[in-house]
Amino acid sequence: MTGGTPAARFTADDYRARMARAVRSAADAGLAGLLVAPGPDLVWLTGYAPSADTERLTLLVLAPGRRPVLVVPALEAPDAEKAAGAPALTLRDWTDGQDPYAATAALLDGSGRLGVSDNTWALHLLGLQRALPGTSYAALTEALPLLRAVKDPAELELMAAAGAAADAAFEEIRTVRFAGRRESDVAADLDALLRRFGHSRVDFTIVASGPNGANPHHEAGDRVIRVGDMIVLDFGGLKDGYGSDTSRTVHVGAPTEEERRVHDLVREAQEAGFRAVRPGAACQDVDRAARAVIDGGGYGPYFIHRTGHGIGVTTHEPPYMIEGEEQPLLPGMCFSVEPGVYLPGRFGVRIEDIVTVTEDGGRRLNDTTREMVVVE
Structure with missing residues (x-):
């Protein structure tokens, strides 16, 4: 393709x-x-x-x-x-x-x-x-923070296609070898895959391995990935003028019990944030739902960013899923749901989907597995 x-x-x-x-x-x-x-x-x-x-x-x-x-x-x-x-x-x-x-x-x-x-x-x-x-x-x-926020059916079609292209890139990247390669090498692979699947512009390819995963906006560098690393992958850009943005966290080799527990907690939080999406709910309700799960798991201080941001003809735009944002959700809005846990000096986990508001709830525009993926 x-x-x-x-x-x-x-x-x-x-x-x-x-x-x-x-x-x-x-x-x-x-x-x-x-x-x-x-x-x-x-x-x-x-x-x-x-x-x-x-x-x-x-x-x-x-x-x-x-x-x-x-x-x-x-x-x-x-x-x-x-x-x-x-x-x-x-x-x-x-x-x-x-x-x-x-x-x-x-x-x-x-x-x-x-x-x-x-x-x-x-x-x-x-x-x-x-x-x-x-x-x-x-x-x-x-x-006019919501000027472009509500997408029409044609725009939603383009958003879905961009999400599917990012998903295809993830399905390919999970099959490559990670151990022994630099973060920047894997980032270059992601860039090439996004373009292969139709992106005209790549905005970011975060590959944050081991302790670098504790920095939500880490830029891929020269660190050599090792067996035992947790790796946050966050990537996206524009396809046919509309944005993609997805995050998955993979592990090189078998994870520890704590790593699996934190990953499962973030996955549950991401699901809770998604389930909070419905017309009339406030943007902050999505943030609260995801944050409550992580707080309940004892990792609240390590969830250090908002739960989501709008996306459309740019990869970051209003509305924002954050405490204090009372803007009601409207059908056609598209935004990320991306809770995370970041343990300084150790590892990080983030799971992100783009979600659109429907007449009776929400629909994910990313469909790759949210379970722990083990890579080589």
Whole structure:
């Protein structure tokens, strides 16, 4: 297998509906409009991903009662015209020597609070502030944290395909030899497998062996894997524009009684977190359910991160499964459920699936075994 499920083809109507929904959400949040720079929000709203991230202003302007406008440098306008969402937009280009901020300001009322995509260059935000002195700004993650959170059926199909591709990579990696090889060697194998099964971008390939497993975000290094090591594998990226992210913990040779006990505890916690997923439950309920199992097993102080994060056109995005997050779960949301136990200087265990909220519960998008896997 070299590809996977073909990508759904989003149409101009799909992007038109997304932009209209974003404008409605902005109005409900008290925003006068949205300004979206190149990045995941722009791709999701328009299908346009500039080939170069330069100092020249590219900005989608969304405001109530106005047709969406994409401000682009003239030299990039031909590429913008080819974007799937272009028919739903008005393109307004500018050439070097012109003031793109004044051109953008003319598209807005000049007052009110505007939502700005998180990755907007400070250079551009300061230019907009000069051109629009009567406005104030809020980051989209703060103002509209759930803009992309609820996936439609076509998006869920792509999410499921990405999850299946990551699963295929795990089924292959568990058959390779671990002992005597460096973490970085196994990480390179994972990278190649994700690409083989259709990923266009690999965001991370964590291979954390032995004591390195106690660091949740350990980067694969030169440590040589040994017989007796517990190994946390956490890997993912983008396939057809949508994210995968899964973790499994394997063991080289026979595990000790304690290692098996901790692994079983994390597996039970992951199951409890998954069972807590249902429409109307708060995000924090998922975290509480998983954490209660680990607390009850006596390892509570060693579960040192949130239980989950949203995923979609990026591998980490809202909502977050963490204490204090009272946002209700909605059908179509996708996020990780990934409890862990990390014992400093010894080993770590993490088990992670991507889960989507259904009308009556949750559905896993990862289906590889959660039992202890012994590797060579």
